[in-house]
Amino acid sequence: MKFLKIPSATITRLSLYSRALEELVQEQVPVVSSKRLAELCGVNPAQIRKDLAYFGQFGVRGVGYYVKELLFDIKKILGLNKEWNLAIVGMGNLGCALVAHENFPKQGYKFVCAFDNDPMKIGHRLATGLEIHPVDRLEEVCRQTGAEIGVICTPADAAQEVANRMLAVPLKGILNFAPVQLQCPEGVGCKVENVDFTVKLDNLAYHLTAG
Amino acid sequence: MKFLKIPSATITRLSLYSRALEELVQEQVPVVSSKRLAELCGVNPAQIRKDLAYFGQFGVRGVGYYVKELLFDIKKILGLNKEWNLAIVGMGNLGCALVAHENFPKQGYKFVCAFDNDPMKIGHRLATGLEIHPVDRLEEVCRQTGAEIGVICTPADAAQEVANRMLAVPLKGILNFAPVQLQCPEGVGCKVENVDFTVKLDNLAYHLTAG
DNA sequence: TTTTTCTTGTGATTTAGGTCACATGCAGGG
């Protein structure tokens, strides 16, 4: 395979494939065809083969893909063969829910530090044992704890300020739950992903209204 | 403007524009150019004009767009000129956080009923006064309360079952926080939107690893 | 009134991504 720019949609789908494969591992299915996997993920079979082709050859012609092997390979591609350290800012309802959420550790994501500006919360410990630090100390504590990815759960108007601090650490990835478009200076190698349920709801509202 | 299929990416961006315009209304800015709005949203100016062109003409040449008017028009296009009733299933940490989240009412989304299967939770009332019903009664309570959109916050293995019940109500839109690809029968006019932070995190992990 | 400036609206172009279709090659049966 030649070196090509990999569509970001491909990465997103790899994540979906990985999830479906975990399921199949559970069910002790040894082999899966692109056809079957495509059904499970709701995509086109050729799409799967194309996506995988960016990274090498993983299947056996006439047979399909060995589930365990393929899962291992995809996880390796995505960088999920290591544990990722997360820093979270904004310990409101949503922030606390995320820290407690079981899916993160299951996928190898670990919260290593937490921040908030509310004096009532600072110093308090969460159920997981995580202490809440003031946002002032973000750079310092992130470095100490080896945080690699930042998670922003603050209100919209605080998010940019927090993002700036995260860039200063520097964290190289930000998962943003605040409903704002974060402005990241060019060239700073920081990838931002937005989790935007308001936007998703608006999509639903539109389709229910118009289509 | 002729009748064209509208890209779903356009709808997503309209939601972004709407958000940025709310901001501008706050700041009492009367007029905005596509150039300026594009900066705020991190998109191409022509993109904005193209997106709006699907729905009509909203600007004044040489001037720009009147902020309040445009906001009103976009909200109307998205169907946000009414209140939407939400039903939520799965009152764990995440579910409770969402019900308490201030952004939903701000945008005209209102939780009208809540469900869980845990006997410890059923009958209990949330801070908002919302009572938790057993999932068995989903169809009944959804109809009574006029729920229009379903929100799924259950673990992955319960999500499909819940979705099926929602289709039976019938709800016409589902916002799915569970990490599964919900299977919706063809022809049932139900739009599913996935809020998938695991996938977003995986994207970050990939970029930090490879890119 | 005429000219200049500015920004929209939109056809043309480019780019990117998704789908198709078939040759390739492995496995199992006769």
Add this chain to the structure above:
DNA sequence: CCCTGCATGTGACCTAAATCACAAGAAAAA
């Protein structure tokens, strides 16, 4: 050992979306 069946891998094709570039039109200045 050969033949048949099956699923991958991939080049060719097709579709859709983003960007460009410019004509049209409004307001302000001269």
